[in-house]
Amino acid sequence: DTGVSQDPRHKITKRGQNVTFRCDPISEHNRLYWYRQTLGQGPEFLTYFQNEAQLEKSRLLSDRFSAERPKGSFSTLEIQRTEQGDSAMYLCASSLAQVTGELFFGEGSRLTVL
Amino acid sequence: SQQGEEDPQALSIQEGENATMNCSYKTSINNLQWYRQNSGRGLVHLILIRSNEREKHSGRLRVTLDTSKKSSSLLITASRAADTASYFCATDGLIQGAQKLVFGQGTRLTINP
Numbered sequence: 409d410t411g412v413s414q415d416p417r418h419k420i421t422k423r424g425q426n427v428t429f430r431c432d433p434i435s436e437h438n439r440l441y442w443y444r445q446t447l448g449q450g451p452e453f454l455t456y457f458q459n460e461a462q463l464e465k466s467r468l469l470s471d472r473f474s475a476e477r478p479k480g481s482f483s484t485l486e487i488q489r490t491e492q493g494d495s496a497m498y499l500c501a502s503s504l505a506q507v508t509g510e511l512f513f514g515e516g517s518r519l520t521v522l
Numbered sequence: 523s524q525q526g527e528e529d530p531q532a533l534s535i536q537e538g539e540n541a542t543m544n545c546s547y548k549t550s551i552n553n554l555q556w557y558r559q560n561s562g563r564g565l566v567h568l569i570l571i572r573s574n575e576r577e578k579h580s581g582r583l584r585v586t587l588d589t590s591k592k593s594s595s596l597l598i599t600a601s602r603a604a605d606t607a608s609y610f611c612a613t614d615g616l617i618q619g620a621q622k623l624v625f626g627q628g629t630r631l632t633i634n635p
Contacts, residue, residue: 412564443625450625450628451610451625453624456621499564501565510555510567512567513564515563515564
């Protein structure tokens with residue numbers, strides 16, 4: 409399977425706990441994106457990497473959120489001191505920078521904060 | 523923030539009918555893309571249309587783009603129950619260095635057997 413994989417698919421946590429999501433992109437893709445999607449809404453951009461460099465961060469990404477892509481391969485998104493408003497689907501996508509701009513999405517990690 | 527707005531927000535039709543969804547956006551673009559999402563799943567790319575193109579076809583899909591009106595439409599012909607999903611338009615920006623896609627809020631399409 410050479411698609412984008414995300415782990416875990418589902419996470420239930422209590423308010424105040426830290427959570428970490430992992431994304432493994434398609435191996436030859438140098439761009440990696442994180443989006444957040446709440447029920448009934450479209451995906452909202454959070455951040456993206458080109459190789460290991462984090463090139464853009466949304467204002468939605470508060471200081472409780474941090475994303476890394478240390479070796480330009482997999483990426484992690486950590487949320488510290490979770491709040492109920494963080495409950496959402498966190499989507500990862502990857503692409504090749506030089507071509508059409510089509511994004512390949514993973515199945516998402518659904519976070520529920522109690 | 524969402525750049526695109528889809529219309530209608532929800533659409534319910536009978537199997538075999540055609541489904542048309544519209545998207546409007548605010549800023550100049552390089553290209554516009556349509557994605558599909560089944561409930562609880564990730565998004566799947568359907569079609570990309572460049573700013574210098576006016577119409578594009580892929581199987582039962584037909585996409586139009588009117589850059590003067592900053593709008594696009596997605597037509598699904600001869601709909602099937604399996605087409606039930608949410609459909610999103612997404613645009614990039616012409617601003618130097620803008621490399622992300624901005625998605626609309628989507629149209630929830632239901633195909634009734």
